[in-house]
Amino acid sequence: MSWSPQEEKAFLARRRKRNLVIALVLAAFALLFYGITISKMM
Amino acid sequence: MASQHLSETRAGASHDAPATVMQAALPQADWRDYWALLKPRVMTLVVFTGACGLLAAPGHLPFFLSMVAILCIAVGAGAAGAFNQWWEADIDSKMKRTTGRPLPSGRLGRDEALGFAAILAVFSVVTMAFATNWVAAGWLAASIGFYVVIYTMWLKPRTPQNIVIGGAAGAFPPIIGWAAVTGDVTALPLLLFAIIFAWTPPHFWALALFVRTDYANAGIPMLPVTHGFRETRRQILLYSLVLLAVSVAPVWLGLLGMIYAIVAAVMGLVFIWLALCVWRNPATEPSGMRAEKRLFGFSLLYLAVIFAAVVADRIIVGLA
Numbered sequence: 001m002s003w004s005p006q007e008e009k010a011f012l013a014r015r016r017k018r019n020l021v022i023a024l025v026l027a028a029f030a031l032l033f034y035g036i037t038i039s040k041m042m
Numbered sequence: 043m044a045s046q047h048l049s050e051t052r053a054g055a056s057h058d059a060p061a062t063v064m065q066a067a068l069p070q071a072d073w074r075d076y077w078a079l080l081k082p083r084v085m086t087l088v089v090f091t092g093a094c095g096l097l098a099a100p101g102h103l104p105f106f107l108s109m110v111a112i113l114c115i116a117v118g119a120g121a122a123g124a125f126n127q128w129w130e131a132d133i134d135s136k137m138k139r140t141t142g143r144p145l146p147s148g149r150l151g152r153d154e155a156l157g158f159a160a161i162l163a164v165f166s167v168v169t170m171a172f173a174t175n176w177v178a179a180g181w182l183a184a185s186i187g188f189y190v191v192i193y194t195m196w197l198k199p200r201t202p203q204n205i206v207i208g209g210a211a212g213a214f215p216p217i218i219g220w221a222a223v224t225g226d227v228t229a230l231p232l233l234l235f236a237i238i239f240a241w242t243p244p245h246f247w248a249l250a251l252f253v254r255t256d257y258a259n260a261g262i263p264m265l266p267v268t269h270g271f272r273e274t275r276r277q278i279l280l281y282s283l284v285l286l287a288v289s290v291a292p293v294w295l296g297l298l299g300m301i302y303a304i305v306a307a308v309m310g311l312v313f314i315w316l317a318l319c320v321w322r323n324p325a326t327e328p329s330g331m332r333a334e335k336r337l338f339g340f341s342l343l344y345l346a347v348i349f350a351a352v353v354a355d356r357i358i359v360g361l362a
Contacts, residue, residue, distance in 0.1 A: 021073070032110065032169070033169075033172070035106055035110075036106070036107065036110055036169075036172055036173045039104045039106040039107050039173075040107070040173075042104070
């Protein structure tokens with residue numbers, strides 16, 4: 001028995017959302033450490 | 043084990059797997075479940091007292107680094123909360139107050155919760171060290187370790203004194219905030235620690251009195267369960283007296299001035315008055331425990347006002 005189109009769509013949507021969140025978290029992490037470095041230099 | 047099975051199922055999911063497996067493979071948790079794992083209401087108090095420690099400390103920390111330090115305290119507290127829910131998932135499923143949490147309700151697996159907690163704990167400590175200093179980071183790591191190992195795993199399921207000693211875990215934030223600015227720990231942050239330490243037992247026991255059945259059903263040896271209502275009410279009163287003595291100690295030692303002295307005295311006396319009302323209340327059913335609910339509510343206000351007074355006193359004295 002295979003995935004129904006709705007199940008596959010829901011799965012892909014959730015995976016896309018999770019990947020987007022991970023990308024945002026990584027970007028925020030990089031920005032945070034950049035900000036800390038600049039603040040300490042000043 | 044269930045979450046492990048679920049993870050394996052997810053990893054091995056393919057398009058020709060049975061529908062039931064596919065249903066299990068779909069992640070059920072969303073961001074709200076991860077947020078709930080952090081115990082955001084507890085985090086609010088931790089952030090507030092940590093920020094007060096940071097503001098009351100002598101010296102200067104750039105605004106951005108101060109915000110990062112407060113973020114680290116918040117994330118560290120969240121990590122401790124997530125570890126707590128990971129460890130207590132079975133107990134939480136037996137208590138009405140906690141059955142809706144992400145783990146007992148099955149929306150989130152235990153492995154996911156553990157991984158999430160570990161990542162947050164490491165992030166908070168490393169970032170704190172990088173942004174401020176290793177003293178603050180060390181205290182932050184100690185507070186997470188104390189809450190998880192000493193309180194959650196060791197004391198809470200074993201002794202009615204769990205709240206007394208375990209309360210120390212929630213008392214660390216002002217020390218961490220202070221250390222983030224100064225790089226050391228002196229008498230005032232230790233006294234702020236002592237205030238939260240003395241405040242925790244009457245605060246939690248007031249709550250434990252009116253949710254006693256929940257704790258009894260879950261087998262948690264809270265004082266009302268092991269020693270009854272009368273003894274718990276007596277202990278609440280005694281700790282309220284200790285709290286007043288500890289809260290005015292910074293004035294005796296010349297560390298804080300008149301603004302704080304007046305606030306601490308007034309709030310402490312009201313606290314004792316409400317504790318006396320609890321002591322005199324013979325009720326054994328939650329419906330008759332208005333005095334306990336009033337003390338619990340006031341205790342939250344008490345801590346906020348006392349710490350706000352510490353900051354106001356330090357800032358005004360600093361300006362004078």
